[in-house]
Amino acid sequence: xxxxxxxxxxxxxxxxxxxxxxxxxxxxxxxxxxxxxxxxxxxxxxxxxxxxxxxxxxxxxxxxxxxxxxxxxxxxxxxxxxxxxxxxxxxxxxxxxxxxxxxxxxxxxxxxxxxxxxxxxxxxxxxxxxxxxxxxxxxxxxxxxxxxxxxxxxxxxxxxxxxxxxxxxxxxxxxxxxxxxxxxxxxxxxxxxxxxxxxxxxxxxxxxxxxxxxxxxxxxxxxxxxxxxxxxxxxxxxxxxxxxxxxxxxxxxxxxxxxxxxxxxxxxxxxxxxxxxxxxxxxxxxxxxxxxxxxxxxxxxxxxxxxxxxxxxxxxxxxxxxxxxxxxxxxxxxxxxxxxxxxxxxxxxxxxxxxxxxxxxxxxxxxxxxxxxxxxxxxxxxxxxxxxxxxxxxxxxxxxxxxxxxxxxxxxxxxxxxxxxxxxxxxxxxxxxxxxxxxxxxxxxxxxxxxxx
Amino acid sequence: xxxxxxxxxxxxxxxxxxxxxxxxxxxxxxxxxxxxxxxxxxxxxxxxxxxxxxxxxxxxxxxxxxxxxxxxxxxxxxxxxxxxxxxxxxxxxxxxxxxxx
Numbered sequence: 425x426x427x428x429x430x431x432x433x434x435x436x437x438x439x440x441x442x443x444x445x446x447x448x449x450x451x452x453x454x455x456x457x458x459x460x461x462x463x464x465x466x467x468x469x470x471x472x473x474x475x476x477x478x479x480x481x482x483x484x485x486x487x488x489x490x491x492x493x494x495x496x497x498x499x500x501x502x503x504x505x506x507x508x509x510x511x512x513x514x515x516x517x518x519x520x521x522x523x524x525x526x527x528x529x530x531x532x533x534x535x536x537x538x539x540x541x542x543x544x545x546x547x548x549x550x551x552x553x554x555x556x557x558x559x560x561x562x563x564x565x566x567x568x569x570x571x572x573x574x575x576x577x578x579x580x581x582x583x584x585x586x587x588x589x590x591x592x593x594x595x596x597x598x599x600x601x602x603x604x605x606x607x608x609x610x611x612x613x614x615x616x617x618x619x620x621x622x623x624x625x626x627x628x629x630x631x632x633x634x635x636x637x638x639x640x641x642x643x644x645x646x647x648x649x650x651x652x653x654x655x656x657x658x659x660x661x662x663x664x665x666x667x668x669x670x671x672x673x674x675x676x677x678x679x680x681x682x683x684x685x686x687x688x689x690x691x692x693x694x695x696x697x698x699x700x701x702x703x704x705x706x707x708x709x710x711x712x713x714x715x716x717x718x719x720x721x722x723x724x725x726x727x728x729x730x731x732x733x734x735x736x737x738x739x740x741x742x743x744x745x746x747x748x749x750x751x752x753x754x755x756x757x758x759x760x761x762x763x764x765x766x767x768x769x770x771x772x773x774x775x776x777x778x779x780x781x782x783x784x785x786x787x788x789x790x791x792x793x794x795x796x797x798x799x800x801x802x803x804x805x806x807x808x809x810x811x812x813x814x815x816x817x818x819x820x821x822x823x824x825x826x827x828x829x830x831x832x833x834x835x836x837x838x839x840x841x842x843x844x845x846x847x848x849x850x851x852x853x854x855x856x857x858x859x860x861x862x863x864x865x866x867x868x869x870x871x872x873x874x875x876x877x
Numbered sequence: 878x879x880x881x882x883x884x885x886x887x888x889x890x891x892x893x894x895x896x897x898x899x900x901x902x903x904x905x906x907x908x909x910x911x912x913x914x915x916x917x918x919x920x921x922x923x924x925x926x927x928x929x930x931x932x933x934x935x936x937x938x939x940x941x942x943x944x945x946x947x948x949x950x951x952x953x954x955x956x957x958x959x960x961x962x963x964x965x966x967x968x969x970x971x972x973x974x975x976x977x978x
Contacts, residue, residue, distance in 0.1 A: 522978050524978050525977075525978055526978040527978070612978050613978055614976065614977050614978040615976060616976050619976060636978065637974070637975040637976055637977055637978055638975060638977055638978060639891070639892070639975045639976075639977040640892070642890065642891040642892065642975060643975070644891065644972075644974065644975050659945075660942065660943065660974065661942075662942035663942060663943070664941065664942050664943025664974070665932070665933070665936075665941065665942070665943070667933070668933050668941065668943055668973070669943075669976055670892070670977070671976070671977050672977040672978070675977065677977060682978065708945070710890055710891065710972060712890060712891075712901075715901075719890075719950065719970075720950075721947050721950045721951070721952070721970075722950060722951045722952060722955070723945070723952045724952045724954045724955055
């Protein structure tokens with residue numbers, strides 16, 4: 425009896441706390457919107473009178489406050505940084521594009537160091553699969569815009585940092601407008617089209633671009649469009665083939681790896697703003713986390729005939745980058761469609777008609793993913809083993825039976841179609857189907873308790 | 878008197894190794910009687926050690942867009958690209974560029 429009373433008390437308290445938190449978030453959101461509308465109105469007025477804003481904040485600080493001195497004392501005593509460095513940082517504005525694994529740590533160090541103004545761009549919302557690397561977001565802010573969520577965390581860290589949220593996707597039509605007001609831009613994005621877009625816009629607006637990227641156990645970092653250094657297009661005049669590009673959602677990534685690169689993006693931004701040290705322009709830092717090796721390699725300087733940053737650019741306005749790259753600018757599911765619906769199998773149909781009967785269910789995900797969760801009937805044959813026919817050794821006997829239905833599945837229903845295509849060529853008489861939407865569809869339509877990753 | 882040899886080191890980074898049997902570093906001993914340019918080296922790699930889909934490494938006799946080639950830690954574009962002639966103990970590094978964040 426005692427136990428259950430404690431339990432229900434606990435449940436009630438937890439619920440009340442959650443409600444209070446939600447109410448608090450809502451009030452804070454209202455306050456921010458109010459402040460934004462006020463500051464936007466003042467800014468528009470300044471623009472009307474022809475005041476070309478150097479930073480989104482307006483007034484230039486020429487002195488440090490006592491609070492500044494106490495808060496930043498450990499970096500103020502660095503001879504190369506000092507009071508002048510701190511003032512430059514206080515008067516600076518940095519735009520961070522992407523509040524993910526790179527953007528969170530970068531923003532954290534910039535806000536903590538006393539950067540006066542941060543702009544945060546992200547169209548996406550916080551979800552649980554973010555937390556392991558996107559360390560500004562928290563459980564109670566699931567579903568909130570990532571930019572807003574980051575702002576809450578950053579203001580707790582340093583209330584003096586003025587933060588402007590741009591909770592939208594960066595497009596050719598809004599990029600110039602958003603970027604214009606900032607001194608330095610951080611590329612913390614996760615896709616090729618946005619990387620070209622950011623680089624082109626930064627060349628046009630003459631902004632240094634601190635570019636970071638990470639995948640699995642590897643990271644890369646460089647600064648584009650700084651001094652005589654190259655722009656993104658000087659190094660990559662032609663986009664990579666789409667099939668050679670993997671994002672963190674598909675390839676995986678360790679949070680400490682994005683954290684390493686993101687923290688270094690903040691460092692390079694601070695060096696650019698303060699004018700200290702040797703900025704990583706014309707060089708590329710590559711980080712191999714698995715052996716903990718950093719390499720600093722010399723890359724080319726500006727390409728004399730670069731379409732973008734040379735004296736005679738061929739590109740003079742922003743273009744359609746998704747079309748240029750043949751890729752989407754989001755990591756949201758872009759389903760493969762190899763077959764018409766009547767040649768495929770929905771999870772409901774599989775559940776109703778096939779699951780209880782003899783059949784062969786092949787899960788084509790990599791083994792590491794299969795170990796996370798799997799349907800009880802499934803055998804794991806990773807896609808590579810389907811494509812190189814090594815599965816025949818294991819399943820050849822079973823596949824002699826033409827009457828045995830063969831169902832292939834994966835995480836979201838893309839790879840399984842490729843596997844079906846391959847299997848049908850070898851076994852044209854068999855009933856071979858892919859499971860539409862894969863395990864994600866299984867969770868949403870059949871078993872809500874099946875884990876999603 | 879042995880036949881002349883050209884020893885070089887090949888390295889792969891940020892996923893490029895996945896196309897070459899997941900080996901990140903190889904010490905190669907090439908036939909020193911012939912001249913080895915990067916162009917010859919790419920052909921040799923295709924014939925001998927490229928294990929996965931070749932189109933993810935090569936396109937029209939050169940390295941596909943998105944893979945950087947470094948010779949002794951310097952961008953190959955500064956050294957003549959395909960025409961660079963390999964020297965003893967050269968280190969050739971192939972890096973896939975990353976786009977995730």
